[in-house]
Amino acid sequence: MDRKEFYKRLWVDESLAEVTGYNPYYLSVNSGLNERLLVNGCKMIDLASNNYLGLATDTRVKQAAIEAVQKYGVSLCGTPIATGYIDLFQRLEEELSSFVGLERTVILPSCYQANNGLFSCLAGSEDLIVVDRLVHSSLIQGIKAAGCKIRPFLHNNLNHLEGILQRSSSYRQVFVVTESVFSTEGSLAPFKEIVELCEKYGAMPIIDDSHGIGVLGKSGQGILEEQKIEGYKGIYTASLGKALANSGGMISGEKRVIDFLKYYCSHLVYSTALSPAVLAGISAVLDIIRVEFAGIKHRLNSYQRQIHESLSEGGFEVAACEAPINSIETGSKEVTFILAQKLYDKGILSTPFIEPSVPLNQGRVRLIAGAGLSQGTVNEAVAIIKRIGAS
Amino acid sequence: MNIEDRVLNSVKGVLDKRPEVTLDSRLLEDLLVDSLDKLMILSAIEDEFGLEIEEKFADVHTVKDIVVKLKARGY
Numbered sequence: 001m002d003r004k005e006f007y008k009r010l011w012v013d014e015s016l017a018e019v020t021g022y023n024p025y026y027l028s029v030n031s032g033l034n035e036r037l038l039v040n041g042c043k044m045i046d047l048a049s050n051n052y053l054g055l056a057t058d059t060r061v062k063q064a065a066i067e068a069v070q071k072y073g074v075s076l077c078g079t080p081i082a083t084g085y086i087d088l089f090q091r092l093e094e095e096l097s098s099f100v101g102l103e104r105t106v107i108l109p110s111c112y113q114a115n116n117g118l119f120s121c122l123a124g125s126e127d128l129i130v131v132d133r134l135v136h137s138s139l140i141q142g143i144k145a146a147g148c149k150i151r152p153f154l155h156n157n158l159n160h161l162e163g164i165l166q167r168s169s170s171y172r173q174v175f176v177v178t179e180s181v182f183s184t185e186g187s188l189a190p191f192k193e194i195v196e197l198c199e200k201y202g203a204m205p206i207i208d209d210s211h212g213i214g215v216l217g218k219s220g221q222g223i224l225e226e227q228k229i230e231g232y233k234g235i236y237t238a239s240l241g242k243a244l245a246n247s248g249g250m251i252s253g254e255k256r257v258i259d260f261l262k263y264y265c266s267h268l269v270y271s272t273a274l275s276p277a278v279l280a281g282i283s284a285v286l287d288i289i290r291v292e293f294a295g296i297k298h299r300l301n302s303y304q305r306q307i308h309e310s311l312s313e314g315g316f317e318v319a320a321c322e323a324p325i326n327s328i329e330t331g332s333k334e335v336t337f338i339l340a341q342k343l344y345d346k347g348i349l350s351t352p353f354i355e356p357s358v359p360l361n362q363g364r365v366r367l368i369a370g371a372g373l374s375q376g377t378v379n380e381a382v383a384i385i386k387r388i389g390a391s
Numbered sequence: 392m393n394i395e396d397r398v399l400n401s402v403k404g405v406l407d408k409r410p411e412v413t414l415d416s417r418l419l420e421d422l423l424v425d426s427l428d429k430l431m432i433l434s435a436i437e438d439e440f441g442l443e444i445e446e447k448f449a450d451v452h453t454v455k456d457i458v459v460k461l462k463a464r465g466y
């Protein structure tokens with residue numbers, strides 16, 4: 001092997017950062033998600049993280065994590081099938097199942113891992129996976145790894161989906177995969193209708209509710225509650241690192257599916273279990289949601305509206321959002337970076353998306369104003385956005 | 392409908408948000424097709440012509456190239 005050639009191929013294209021003079025990736029963060037976030041030593045308003053409910057630095061959650069560390073230490077140094085399955089782990093599985101209203105749950109180190117590992121366990125070469133064209137990379141990678149036929153459908157397009165399902169009777173199994181909230185768009189899947197189509201054509205629905213859990217529904221239980229989907233017989237995944245403010249990924253569904261995954265999903269079986277602090281942290285967040293969700297959600301919605309109005313007033317093209325997300329349609333990757341930089345220079349941290357995270361030339365800058373921010377901070381953000389728009 | 396129109400319609404049907412699709416449109420440069428778009432195009436062609444496409448169409452650059460491939464298969 002020619003090592004020189006090997007290293008030459010490992011080339012990172014940084015031309016965009018050079019042209020725009022700004023690289024939004026791997027910024028050095030020097031604090032937690034407080035009222036102000038320290039980035040490269042500067043105080044910033046955090047409109048970038050997925051800390052929807054503002055619970056990542058909540059005192060009660062921190063306390064729960066500390067107590068877990070004191071009782072169990074920092075790690076069980078084993079996978080869940082071995083020493084990692086502490087009582088906290090098992091209890092959290094039960095709590096999460098009851099939270100989303102499904103029979104059983106397994107917890108993985110991340111939802112990326114959950115989505116990566118799920119499909120190769122359940123599907124094979126005789127099967128078809130029909131998937132929304134805009135789903136997250138973790139789902140796409142997982143689906144590709146299953147080695148089955150893949151048919152993407154146009155984003156949230158029920159007619160296109162049904163057309164595909166009508167012509168899919170020759171497969172052993174058909175899965176329909178989508179997300180609840182498309183976080184780069186802020187759009188919501190018509191999941192109730194998708195579940196009905198799955199019933200009609202004998203397909204198995206799979207939903208990634210990463211941006212819906214803890215956010216959607218009257219009590220924060222996610223997409224199933226939001227769209228009043230009862231007796232859901234499909235599969236459900238979600239990240240525990242967004243509204244639930246910790247880390248990890250869950251897969252929920254019928255007992256038979258989850259029992260199977262517990263023994264056959266390598267991404268679960270061969271990876272060190274979530275640490276005690278995180279398990280206790282998630283549990284504490286669920287307790288807070290149970291009691292305080294209405295108030296938190298009210299703030300979240302109000303902040304979303306205020307940011308949305310300031311963007312419209314500033315003349316930005318904002319996607320119609322059905323979730324507490326504001327997504328500015330910037331188009332080219334250059335324009336996307338430049339806007340993110342302007343916001344950064346004025347003290348707002350945002351999330352720019354360019355291809356391949358979004359389709360080519362459909363760049364976005366996403367703003368999430370978490371409920372943990374104060375009204376004063378949101379007022380400041382609003383003023384900055386209007387000023388940038390006017391300039 | 393001739394084969395060209397059938398291919399054009401199939402491609403247009405799955406490429407929303409694209410300005411214009413002609414036989415000479417280049418998939419990557421003009422239509423900004425990514426790997427998922429390509430899968431959608433292949434699926435649409437499979438449905439339209441009732442065939443199974445196993446290969447990845449790696450050497451297809453323009454819409455016309457798809458027509459050529461299909462004609463080579465006897466369509």
Ligand SMILES: Cc1ncc(COP(=O)(O)O)c(C=O)c1O
Pocket residue numbers: 109110111112113115136138179183208210211238239240241247248249
């Ligand atoms: C829709 C979706 N699924 C899965 C993930 C991955 O979740 P995690 O960070 O838990 O790996 C993300 C996070 O970016 C996401 O947005």
